[in-house]
Amino acid sequence: MKRPDDEIDDNENPVIIAGFGRFGQIIGRVLRMRRISFTALEGSVAQVDFVRRFGNKVYYGDASRLEVLQAAGAARAEVFVLALDDVDASVRTADLVRRHFPNLKIMARARNRQHALRLMDIGVRYFIRETYLSSLDLAQHTLEALGLTRADAIESIRRFDAHDRKQLQAQREIRDDEQKLIQSAQQAARELEQLFEADTTTEGAEEQRRAQAS
Amino acid sequence: MKRPDDEIDDNENPVIIAGFGRFGQIIGRVLRMRRISFTALEGSVAQVDFVRRFGNKVYYGDASRLEVLQAAGAARAEVFVLALDDVDASVRTADLVRRHFPNLKIMARARNRQHALRLMDIGVRYFIRETYLSSLDLAQHTLEALGLTRADAIESIRRFDAHDRKQLQAQREIRDDEQKLIQSAQQAARELEQLFEADTTTEGAEEQRRAQAS
Numbered sequence: 495m496k497r498p499d500d501e502i503d504d505n506e507n508p509v510i511i512a513g514f515g516r517f518g519q520i521i522g523r524v525l526r527m528r529r530i531s532f533t534a535l536e537g538s539v540a541q542v543d544f545v546r547r548f549g550n551k552v553y554y555g556d557a558s559r560l561e562v563l564q565a566a567g568a569a570r571a572e573v574f575v576l577a578l579d580d581v582d583a584s585v586r587t588a589d590l591v592r593r594h595f596p597n598l599k600i601m602a603r604a605r606n607r608q609h610a611l612r613l614m615d616i617g618v619r620y621f622i623r624e625t626y627l628s629s630l631d632l633a634q635h636t637l638e639a640l641g642l643t644r645a646d647a648i649e650s651i652r653r654f655d656a657h658d659r660k661q662l663q664a665q666r667e668i669r670d671d672e673q674k675l676i677q678s679a680q681q682a683a684r685e686l687e688q689l690f691e692a693d694t695t696t697e698g699a700e701e702q703r704r705a706q707a708s
Numbered sequence: 709m710k711r712p713d714d715e716i717d718d719n720e721n722p723v724i725i726a727g728f729g730r731f732g733q734i735i736g737r738v739l740r741m742r743r744i745s746f747t748a749l750e751g752s753v754a755q756v757d758f759v760r761r762f763g764n765k766v767y768y769g770d771a772s773r774l775e776v777l778q779a780a781g782a783a784r785a786e787v788f789v790l791a792l793d794d795v796d797a798s799v800r801t802a803d804l805v806r807r808h809f810p811n812l813k814i815m816a817r818a819r820n821r822q823h824a825l826r827l828m829d830i831g832v833r834y835f836i837r838e839t840y841l842s843s844l845d846l847a848q849h850t851l852e853a854l855g856l857t858r859a860d861a862i863e864s865i866r867r868f869d870a871h872d873r874k875q876l877q878a879q880r881e882i883r884d885d886e887q888k889l890i891q892s893a894q895q896a897a898r899e900l901e902q903l904f905e906a907d908t909t910t911e912g913a914e915e916q917r918r919a920q921a922s
Contacts, residue, residue, distance in 0.1 A: 508854060516820050520843035521850060524868050527900040530854065547886075548893045573853045575846065599853045601846050603839075606730050620849045625817075627841035629734035632789065632815050635834045636735060639787045639813045640722060640744065654738050672761075679762045686741040 497539050500553040505567030507531040510598075511575040512557035512587055514545055517603050517624060518577035522550065532575075533566045537583075558587040560594060568595045576602040576618070581609045588616045607662060611669050630655060650690075657686055711753050714767040719781030721745040724812075725789040726771035726801060728759055731817050731838060732791035736764065746789075747780045751797070772801040774808060782809045790816040790832070795823045802830045821876060825883050844869060864904075871900055 509525060509532035511518045518534065525532050534552040536542045542554045555562040557578065568574065574591050578584040584602065591598055602621040604610040613621045630651050637647035661682045668674040723739060723746035725732045732748065739746050748766040750756045756768045769776040771792065782788065788805050792798040798816065805812055814832040818824040827835045844865050851861035875896045882888040 509850065516837075517839050517843045517846075520840065521847040523872075523897065523900070524844070524847040524864065525850070526897055527868055527904055528851065528856075528864060529901065529904075530851075548890050549897070573850050575850055577843075577846070601850050601853065603842065603846060619853070620846075622842045622845050622849075623730075624839045624842050625731050626734065627845055628817065628836045628838050629731045629791075630738070631836050631841055632731075632791070632817060632834075633735040633738040635836075636723065636739070636787050636789055636815050637742065637744075639815065639833070642742075650738065650742055654741055658737075676762050683737065683740055683763070686737070687743065690741055690743075 497554060499555040499562060499565075500542075502533065502553050502555070502562075502565045502567075504533050504551065504553075505565060506570060507533045507567060508572045509533070509575060510535065510563075510566050510568060510571050510573075511577060513537070513576070513578035513603070514550070514552045515541060515577070515579055517579070518575065519545065519550070521575055521577065533571075535562065535566060537578075556583075558583050558590060560590060563590065563594070568598060571595075571598060574598045574600050576600055578603070579605070579624075581605050581612075584609070585612050585616065588613055588618055592616055592618075607665065608669070610662060611666055614666060653689065654686065657682065657689070711768060713769040713776060714756075716747065716767050716769070716776075716779045716781075718747050718765065718767075719779060720784060721747045721781060722786045723747070723789060724749065724777075724780050724782060724785050724787075725791060727751070727790070727792035727817070728764070728766045729755060729791070729793055731793070732789065733759065733764070735789055735791065747785075749776065749780060751792075770797075772797050772804060774804060777804065777808070782812060785809075785812060788812045788814045790814055792817070793819070793838075795819050795826075798823065799826050799830065802827055802832055806830055806832075821879065822883070824876060825880055828880060867903065868900065871896065871903070 511522055511532050511534045514534045514536040522534055535555045535557045536552050537556050539554055542552055545552055576584055576588055588600055591600055600618040602613050602618045604613055604621045604623045610621055610623055634647045634651045637650060638644055725736055725746050725748045728748040728750040736748055749769045749771045750766050751770050753768055756766055759766055790798055790802055802814055805814055816827050816832045816835040818827055818835045818837045824835055824837055848861045848865045852858055
């Protein structure tokens, strides 16, 4: 049983958010804080009814359909936040937006590396892997719980992050070759270890001793 | 058809990672970079076989069972990274670790607010909602794409984050009362808007004064 799409009477907003689950809602709350208006589209009836009870204005509709995007004002909006959790629907929607509304800046949630690579191909302006930054945060707190100073832990994460994003770019060419992906991952791990060692050696043994003593 | 648990021959490591999917693996790679050894437990046979092909040392086993935790060296480890994606298994495991290995510091991945509240009750040392930081990052980039300066966007996110974490603490008492949760969410939204307005007014005046003086 499918409910018909909602009529969208709110299509002059600078931002469209596709997917209003735990990811899209946070973005909506930040925009509301700054009094920036947005049109939210959500493909699950239950989710629409739930978030409406919390005072949100959100429309039931499938963002991967052109007529829904048109009704939401995609031709006039500035930013399209692609926060769908389904990978295929996300890729389909990104592709549709790029072809029909090339001026709309797409900011995308990616499920994993493979999804991120597909979004890169389509030419989305910016993407972030959905659990990536929280896992880095937990890694930082793990390092601190093991006795590293906060500054040392933060610097470790910064370096890992820079290396990982570079590696993701490099994986674009070899993505369909598992053997090469394995080699690339192993090489990246070695590079990271070496990068760190080279650096701690030059930074001086004194600092290391102090860090270990504390 | 269930494969028997792996024999764990690697149980003197300072860190145990429960759940070696996209979340746990990032933490494992950061630890490896810093040459900190860990024991990884994963409950999906397919996932174990897959990540092993990339050179990872990971054991097939259910982290919510006491004998598996004992075999993994929970009595001697310092930090327990709880990176399971299943909410109930995560809560069961956290509870087991707290009761049997009270000295082990638990760093946990939470699926959403409700999961986070349950982990707080059990007394985990630190938790982070799994998509929270990436959604804040996408919100920041959305603000920048709309023309805000990077500094302004970063400050907006910092303020939202501080408010949201405080709100999460406050929701502990009213979590089972949907009507009160709705009121609390709406009040939080109003507070955030007001916080920002009050502040931009004073900051604006301050900045103007400084500009005139210089």
